[in-house]
Amino acid sequence: MADPIITLTTDFGSSVHLVGSMKGVILNINPAARIVDINHNVTPFDILDGALSIANACRYFPPRTIHLVIVDPGVGTQRRPLLVSGEKHYFIAPDNGVLSMVFEKESCTVRHITSDHYFLNPVSPTFHGRDIFAPTAAWLAKAFQTEAFGDEITDYVRFTMPKAKPSGQAVKGVVLRVDAFGNLMTNLTEEDVPAAAVSSGTIKLTVNGKQIQKFVRTFGSGAPGEPVALFGSAGFLEIAVNRGNAARTLVVNRGAEVTLDLS
Amino acid sequence: MADPIITLTTDFGSSVHLVGSMKGVILNINPAARIVDINHNVTPFDILDGALSIANACRYFPPRTIHLVIVDPGVGTQRRPLLVSGEKHYFIAPDNGVLSMVFEKESCTVRHITSDHYFLNPVSPTFHGRDIFAPTAAWLAKAFQTEAFGDEITDYVRFTMPKAKPSGQAVKGVVLRVDAFGNLMTNLTEEDVPAAAVSSGTIKLTVNGKQIQKFVRTFGSGAPGEPVALFGSAGFLEIAVNRGNAARTLVVNRGAEVTLDLS
């Protein structure tokens, strides 16, 4: 059997040693573990942003991968630590909804992690990533006996992803995320966009009072400086500028309203 | 025996290939090495910041881990390259004090690395991380024969961490570091904070003319927008804002003076 894989998704940023400490804990318990960074720059405290990161990346990993997801503004409070067995993977995360998009996509068994003999001792009330979540992942990767870590629960936290909504002759959505290129990822999906727009290459999209009229297939298709709409690799409608930055060109950030005119 | 682990802590930032070059050098010499990034965003040239990173993260790694610490404003000058054997780990770093907090915590044997047949040839005067430190780590990870790399020395550089100081009815400290959440880590420790503050949940802390009055256990305990004090996972008193950014709320940066009123 191949060495077990443990992935890390956090909002710890890249300028502190916190992620390094977690890696040390994992390797100290389970030297065979292979640690893979997914994203340490989730927007601080932003559970939706963390949910998007893990839900989009996790499906590409091999079966039995263990995904650690530490976006945890409630660390040290009553919120529970969870161990989730999905259809192919395991997830370890705080019980705050950060796995909501995983729950939407696959059937899961959820356990409340209570077996504290696996934890570091003492447990810091401010760093469960290091003292509870990392050791649980490292021990799980030895024998994959999920039942050893705690009992099943069903009342875990999950939120519904913000969906685009019809509004008269239009659909109203929102910008979920801005990537490193300045592309605006909206929550509009292929179901929201008329087939005629896709086939004709024209769309009526408005964000921050500006019109996007061209629908294309690739980031390289628009004229320089021209904002275009296209379906991104996560399945959502995105607004982009060829070799430019749509967020800056349109002066738009995360949370901005997007209107798709269907008339 | 498990494959040897080599960790990297540098101030090279994340937008250059320099760290990549070091990884290549290590794997070329020792293909079995497992490389783990701790932090590449140490504040440039900041030896104290590097010292904090490695001293806080190193202890969680397995025995025999080799920690490379390259914060090296004096690269190419007379400062010596060091190989340090601590109680459980090895450290390879320039002789500029970046290991001071390690020296404080454990008993160490320190060698001046002089065996230049292990170095890349030629050695660039501007990149010893690649040409001296990385190859030394890779060769050390083969047989852990520290005496092969140079003679023991005792006159290595070490500085004393800036400690909080009594001042009348108060203790004066300093903000050592600001993390990705905007939390302010001070140099005040559990010894500096009266037990009454901890048990009552009230404290009299001043930074940049602003008062912090609430002492809590977790980042999630304060009211939104309210700055609170708590002990962080590295054992220092921190100032935080629940789901907010204390550095921005208080307009405070690294180096700011902190006063704890004991009256």
Added chain:
Amino acid sequence: MADPIITLTTDFGSSVHLVGSMKGVILNINPAARIVDINHNVTPFDILDGALSIANACRYFPPRTIHLVIVDPGVGTQRRPLLVSGEKHYFIAPDNGVLSMVFEKESCTVRHITSDHYFLNPVSPTFHGRDIFAPTAAWLAKAFQTEAFGDEITDYVRFTMPKAKPSGQAVKGVVLRVDAFGNLMTNLTEEDVPAAAVSSGTIKLTVNGKQIQKFVRTFGSGAPGEPVALFGSAGFLEIAVNRGNAARTLVVNRGAEVTLDLS
């Protein structure tokens, strides 16, 4: 034989899960692969910056390393995916010139990747890194049979690196890159700089109307605040400030003209 190494160089930035998805794809196809990050903060769309990153880092890796280089503004358009066999390494990248500096340095065989049974299915028109390049690397790392991936071509894209040019009694060059320390890497090489400047420690360099007069060997040699010139570890002339930031001190960015007076 040691486990195969696959390196990653992209302009995806560090705040998205895109790199994580590529790692998952690689490990799912080839669990033995060892993935090494070189640089994910190539300036977005900047093929020259990507070319500099990979050409400077690749040579330090062991023979048979596979280098994935995804700076790909034309993703989904007619530009071809390439598999390049260099003298010691393999390179997988879009056909847009990002391997130009590799082509300059070594003799290469270049193939157009067409064997789409290795690709993920379906292929997103916006993320070939995940759906074409990563799977090709993972499959290549199994048996290194380059001919299985497509036919040889010779009309691949390559550009000539911008070279410094003589201009009367001077040589005119350009700032190619600014690193995390604010050091300015120019395209002037050892051949452009008179031996007398190197031996005397004096040089006549102008950038943004400011004079640099001191030539040194190490970053630690200049007086505090004083801009100096030196040869960096990639073989280019750099402008630096000892424990300072030359880009900020001189108010200079990438692309700025540099004049070396030879009179």
